[in-house]
Amino acid sequence: xxxxxxxxxxxxxxxxxxxxxxxxxxxxxxxxxxxxxxxxxxxxxxxxxxxxxxxxxxxxxxxxxxxxxxxxxxxxxxxxxxxxxxxxxxxxxxxxxxxxxxxxxxxxxxxxxxxxxxxxxxxxxxxxxxxxxxxxxxxxxxxxxxxxxxxxxxxxxxxxxxxxxxxxxxxxxxxxxxxxxxxxxxxxxxxxxxxxxxxxxxxxxxxxxxxxxxxxxxxxxxxxxxxxxxxxxxxxxxxxxxxxxxxxxxxxxxxxxxxxxxxxxxxxxxxxxxxxxxxxxxxxxxxxxxxxxxxxx
Numbered sequence: 676x677x678x679x680x681x682x683x684x685x686x687x688x689x690x691x692x693x694x695x696x697x698x699x700x701x702x703x704x705x706x707x708x709x710x711x712x713x714x715x716x717x718x719x720x721x722x723x724x725x726x727x728x729x730x731x732x733x734x735x736x737x738x739x740x741x742x743x744x745x746x747x748x749x750x751x752x753x754x755x756x757x758x759x760x761x762x763x764x765x766x767x768x769x770x771x772x773x774x775x776x777x778x779x780x781x782x783x784x785x786x787x788x789x790x791x792x793x794x795x796x797x798x799x800x801x802x803x804x805x806x807x808x809x810x811x812x813x814x815x816x817x818x819x820x821x822x823x824x825x826x827x828x829x830x831x832x833x834x835x836x837x838x839x840x841x842x843x844x845x846x847x848x849x850x851x852x853x854x855x856x857x858x859x860x861x862x863x864x865x866x867x868x869x870x871x872x873x874x875x876x877x878x879x880x881x882x883x884x885x886x887x888x889x890x891x892x893x894x895x896x897x898x899x900x901x902x903x904x905x906x907x908x909x910x911x912x913x914x915x916x917x918x919x920x921x922x923x924x925x926x927x928x929x930x931x932x933x934x935x936x937x938x939x940x941x942x943x944x945x946x947x948x949x950x951x952x953x954x955x956x957x958x959x960x961x962x963x964x965x966x967x968x969x970x971x972x
Contacts, residue, residue, distance in 0.1 A: 701727060708740055717747040735765035742774060751781040769799025773807055780811070789815045796824070802831040806839065813843050834863045838877060845880065850888035857881040875914060879923070882907040886930035893934035898944035909951040924949075924957045928964035935965070 699707070708723035724741035731737060742757030758775035765771055772795035779788035789811040796808040805828045812821035821843045825836050841856035860868075860877070885904055911923050927948075934941040945965055952958035 701731070705737070705740070708744075712740070712744060712747070715747075717744045720744045721748070733764050735761040735763075735768065735771065738764070739768075739771050739774060742778070746774070746778060746781075751778050754778045755782060767798040769795045769801070769804055772798060773804055776807055776811065780814075785811070785814050789817070800831060802828075802833050805831050806833070806835055809836070809839055809843075813839065813846070816846075818843050818847050834860060834865070834868060835871060837863070838872065841884065842880060845884050845887070848887065848891075850884045850891060853884040854881070854888060857884060875911065875916070878907055879911055882911060882927075883930065886927065886934075890930045890933040890937070893941055894937040897938070898941050905948065905951065908948050912948075912952045912957065913954070924952055924961040925964065928961055931965060 704723050704727055708720045708727070711717075711720035711723065721741060721744035724737055724744060727737045728734065728741065738757045738761035742754045742761065745751075745757060746754035755775065755778035758771055758778055761771045762768070762775060772791050776788045776792040776795060779785070779791060789808075792804070792807040792811040796804040805824060809821045809824040812818075812824060822840070825832075825840055825843075828836060837856045837860035841853045841860060844850070844853035844856065857877070857880070861881070864874070882904070885901075885907070889901075889904070908927065912927075914923075931941070931945045931948075935945070942965060946962070949958050949962050949965070952961065
C-alpha cells in the first residue's frame with residue numbers, strides 16, 4: 676500500500692491539475708482528448724469531450740470524438756447516437772459517415788450500415804470508404820453492387836480488396852474468380868494485412884472456394900493429387916486456436932458429398948483426408964458423413 680504522504684502529495688497534484696484543466700482552452704482540451712484517445716485512455720477522453728460539448732453541443736468534431744470514445748468503450752448505441760448527431764452539423768464529412776456505418780455494423784443494423792457507408796463513399800473516396808461500402812454491400816447481398824464498387828476503386832485499390840473480391844465471387848458461386856483473387860491476396864499478404872485479417876479465416880474461405888470448384892467440376896473430372904488442398908485441410912482441421920474450426924471437418928463434408936454425388940470415385944479420394952485429422956472424434960464424424968450412402972442418392 677502507498678504511504679499516506681505520497682497519497683497526500685498526489686491529492687495536492689490532482690487539485691492543482693483540475694484547476695489547470697478548468698482554465699484550459701477549447702483547442703487544448705480537444706488536443707488532450709485526442710491524445711488520451713490515441714493512448715487508449717478512452718474514459719478520460721470521453722470526459723473531456725463531455726466538457727467540450729457542454730459549451731458547444733452542436734460541434735461535429737466534438738460529437739465525432741465522443742462517438743469514437745464510446746465506440747472504443749464498446750457502447751455502440753451511444754457511439755451511433757453521437758455520430759448521427761455529428762452528421763447533422765457536418766453533412767458531407769466522409770469520416771463521420773464511415774464511423775456511423777461502423778457503429779451500425781456493430782449493432783447488426785446491416786441495411787443502415789450499408790446506406791451510411793455509401794454516403795461516406797459519395798462524400799469522400801478513399802481506400803477506407805471504398806472497402807467499407809463494398810463490404811457492406813456484400814453483407815446485405817448486393818453482390819453485383821459490391822463488385823462494381825471494387826471495380827471502380829481506381830488508385831485506392833488495396834490488397835484487402837482482393838480478399839473482398841474473393842468473398843463476393845464465392846457467394847456468387849463463381850469459384851474460379853474467387854480463387855484467382857484469393858491467390859492475389861495471399862501472394863501480396865504483408866504486415867498491414869496481418870493487423871486486419873485473421874489469416875486462418877481467409878485460408879478457410881480459400882479452401883471452400885477450391886472445394887466448390889472441385890465439386891462443380893466433379894462430373895467431368897477424375898480425382899487427382901492436390902497438395903495445396905490437402906495442406907489447407909490438414910492445417911484447418913487440426914487448428915485449435917480459431918473458433919470456427921471446431922466443426923471444420925463437418926463443414927467440409929458438404930462439398931465433399933456434393934462431389935461424390937457427381938462422381939463416386941471421389942469417395943476414396945476424400946477418405947484420405949480423414950487420415951489427416953488428429954482428433955479422432957472429428958475424424959469419426961467426417962468418416963460417418965462420407966460413409967453415409969443415403970447422402971449419395
